[in-house]
Amino acid sequence: MSQPDRYAVIGHPVSHSRSPFIHARFAAQTGQPLSYTTIDAKPAAFDHAVAEFFAQGGKGLNITVPHKEAAARLADELTPRAQRAGAVNTLAVRKSGGLLGDNTDGAGLARDLANNHRVSVAGRRVLLLGAGGAARGILAPLLGLQPSQLLIVNRTVQRAHELVQEFRDLGQLQAVGYDQLNGSPFDLVINATAASLAGELPALPARIVNKDSICYDLAYAREDTPFVQWAHQRGVARAMDGLGMLVEQAAESFHLWRGVRPDTASVLSALVAELRGSP
Numbered sequence: 001m002s003q004p005d006r007y008a009v010i011g012h013p014v015s016h017s018r019s020p021f022i023h024a025r026f027a028a029q030t031g032q033p034l035s036y037t038t039i040d041a042k043p044a045a046f047d048h049a050v051a052e053f054f055a056q057g058g059k060g061l062n063i064t065v066p067h068k069e070a071a072a073r074l075a076d077e078l079t080p081r082a083q084r085a086g087a088v089n090t091l092a093v094r095k096s097g098g099l100l101g102d103n104t105d106g107a108g109l110a111r112d113l114a115n116n117h118r119v120s121v122a123g124r125r126v127l128l129l130g131a132g133g134a135a136r137g138i139l140a141p142l143l144g145l146q147p148s149q150l151l152i153v154n155r156t157v158q159r160a161h162e163l164v165q166e167f168r169d170l171g172q173l174q175a176v177g178y179d180q181l182n183g184s185p186f187d188l189v190i191n192a193t194a195a196s197l198a199g200e201l202p203a204l205p206a207r208i209v210n211k212d213s214i215c216y217d218l219a220y221a222r223e224d225t226p227f228v229q230w231a232h233q234r235g236v237a238r239a240m241d242g243l244g245m246l247v248e249q250a251a252e253s254f255h256l257w258r259g260v261r262p263d264t265a266s267v268l269s270a271l272v273a274e275l276r277g278s279p
């Protein structure tokens with residue numbers, strides 16, 4: 001009997017990744033015979049691990065921290081959105097051979113906001129916290145949703161200014177430091193800093209939100225992230241983490257690999273139950 005097509009997520013660390021859980025459910029739901037595992041590779045071993053995986057017949061990889069920029073360098077061809085992001089979270093074998101690099105993170109965020117949370121970005125004032133790789137990956141899709149304003153705030157202001165230079169052709173974009181945040185509350189605040197991962201919070205003035213603001217953390221954890229807790233403490237009714245984005249970006253990758261779009265809602269529910277226990 002032929003072996004199922006092989007896929008994996010490669011990162012460091014990667015043992016806590018939920019991607020195998022998600023893709024196993026997508027595969028079962030769509031009747032696609034495939035296996036999906038994790039590969040732990042330190043940065044120095046990344047190129048070799050990728051080459052070995054594909055040489056042994058692997059069909060596709062998801063790329064996670066800290067390898068997304070390295071994956072963009074390694075791909076033979078980039079989709080326009082991966083080119084814009086300068087980062088790749090999905091590698092696929094091209095029909096003509098060689099590797100195609102895509103980035104489904106931004107599309108995952110856009111789908112999660114629109115379909116799972118019914119949040120519209122068009123015409124809204126948006127504050128983006130952070131100017132690292134995660135922020136870079138979602139900027140173009142966010143600007144594509146046509147907010148009236150997109151302000152990037154970063155601890156190292158220079159990095160935020162660099163992103164403005166790079167993405168200003170796509171829409172209204174400005175950069176400030178945390179101590180320059182003033183004026184009226186934002187409609188949507190997205191946390192793309194790595195602070196949550198360390199259990200930390202950026203130095204956020206309370207005035208950036210009111211009860212009608214929506215707060216979104218790209219990070220997720222078993223409990224509420226520090227940013228989601230911060231939002232709730234300030235009376236924000238709608239504060240969510242990035243679990244939905246995780247499932248949606250996975251669905252985009254699955255679609256690229258298999259040509260089939262899985263149902264995400266049922267898998268998101270299963271993931272929430274797995275992570276937090278059934279209500």
Ligand code: ATR
Nearest residue numbers: 130131132133134135155156193194195200201202
């Ligand atoms: P990633 O790929 O996860 O975005 P990164 O490129 O290292 O990782 O960027 C991390 C982001 O989180 C940066 O915007 C960083 O701010 P600096 O550019 O000033 O370093 C931000 N960050 C990390 N810890 C933070 C903290 N405790 N408070 C505020 N910002 C933080």
